[in-house]
Amino acid sequence: MTQRDAKIGIVGGAGPYAGLDLAQKLLQQTIAKTDQDYLPTLLISTPGLIEDRTDFLLGVNENNPADAIYNNLRDLEKLGATVAGIACNTAHAPEIRNVFLEKLKNSKSKLKLVDMISETADFLSNACPEVNIVGVLSTIGTWKAGFYPTLLEKYGFNVITLNEKEQQHLHNEALFNPLYGIKVQAYPVSAQAREALIEGVNNLKKKGAQAIILGCTEIPIGIPERVLGNTYCVDPGLVLARTLIREFCNEKLLPWNWNEK
Numbered sequence: 001m002t003q004r005d006a007k008i009g010i011v012g013g014a015g016p017y018a019g020l021d022l023a024q025k026l027l028q029q030t031i032a033k034t035d036q037d038y039l040p041t042l043l044i045s046t047p048g049l050i051e052d053r054t055d056f057l058l059g060v061n062e063n064n065p066a067d068a069i070y071n072n073l074r075d076l077e078k079l080g081a082t083v084a085g086i087a088c089n090t091a092h093a094p095e096i097r098n099v100f101l102e103k104l105k106n107s108k109s110k111l112k113l114v115d116m117i118s119e120t121a122d123f124l125s126n127a128c129p130e131v132n133i134v135g136v137l138s139t140i141g142t143w144k145a146g147f148y149p150t151l152l153e154k155y156g157f158n159v160i161t162l163n164e165k166e167q168q169h170l171h172n173e174a175l176f177n178p179l180y181g182i183k184v185q186a187y188p189v190s191a192q193a194r195e196a197l198i199e200g201v202n203n204l205k206k207k208g209a210q211a212i213i214l215g216c217t218e219i220p221i222g223i224p225e226r227v228l229g230n231t232y233c234v235d236p237g238l239v240l241a242r243t244l245i246r247e248f249c250n251e252k253l254l255p256w257n258w259n260e261k
Contacts, residue, residue: 008244009081009111011072012045014053014065014088017186018217018237019045022087025241031252039248042079044072053090054141054171065091066099073104073111083112083247085240089138089215092117093145112247119243120236121151124211127256128232131211133158135204137197138215140171148215160207162200170200175218182218189222197222205231226258 008026012019023043032038049068055061069091076084091097092115104111124134134157136148149159162170173196175181180190197219204212211232214220220235227233245253 005080006082006248007040007042007080008248009073009076009079009084010041010043011069011076011084011086011088012043013047013072014050014069014086014091015183015218016045016047017182017221018087019043021217021221022085022237022241025238026244029238029242029245029254031254037252039245039252040080042076042081044075046072053088053093053096054139057090057093057095057141057145064096064099066096066103069096070100070103073100073113074107074109077109077111081111083114083244085114085116085244087217087237087240089116089217089236090141090145093141093147095145114240114243114247116236116240116243117147117151120213120234120239121155123239123242124152124157124213124234125155127258128211128234131157131232133160133208133210135160135201135207135209135212136215137162137170137200137204137212137219139175140167142215143167143171148213152213160204160209162203166200166203170196174200174222175216182222186218186221194222201228201231201233205229226260232258 010019010022026041030038051061051063051065053065056065134152152159174193176183180192182189182193211234213234214223217237220237223233225233
């Protein structure tokens with residue numbers, strides 16, 4: 001395959017709005033003056049095939065979503081993707097990620113898969129050198145898996161999360177409420193979902209958070225701000241988009257600016 005034929009790949013569908021949001025951020029972070037200046041991108045979104053990540057991690061569903069994610073990655077590679085990312089934080093839990101990584105290894109895949117979680121930790125360390133205390137907003141699955149605190153503590157950060165009651169409220173109201181959660185209503189985000197998200201942010205700020213990782217790919221749809229008050233809001237999906245551009249064609253990457261949305 002020539003570089004001309006190469007493409008960026010996105011595994012969407014986990015959930016559907018997250019994949020769409022990542023594709024949009026790829027466009028927003030690309031230096032371009034014409035249609036032809038944008039980077040070739042493939043988005044596969046098969047939400048009906050990817051089991052709920054939190055349900056799997058909590059033992060509600062024994063079917064590992066890693067299998068469908070692996071199939072999507074292989075399909076992207078067959079279609080010409082040379083670098084890819086998964087638009088889902090919870091899918092990076094070791095119980096899921098290790099399975100599709102092993103499958104990729106066994107298939108002798110040459111696809112470069114970006115690790116959104118480690119890239120987010122790197123970004124936070126470099127872009128916020130004055131930050132010591134980091135909060136994490138996420139799904140219950142990511143909260144329970146604990147991979148963000150485990151990694152961030154290796155970078156020297158003190159990490160705080162919501163307590164169980166606060167976490168349940170954020171998950172059930174902001175994200176998964178069947179009437180107004182972001183999973184069902186994202187454009188525009190409902191006032192109720194936004195309120196639940198801001199409540200989560202404020203709970204972490206009260207505990208001392210200087211920066212907050214928006215650790216579910218739908219959360220930044222409801223909190224597009226990069227800074228709230230004096231607290232940095234770090235969007236892993238945005239970090240992933242920028243990393244995909246950097247890995248594919250670094251000269252196309254826009255300079256970082258905290259003051260933009």
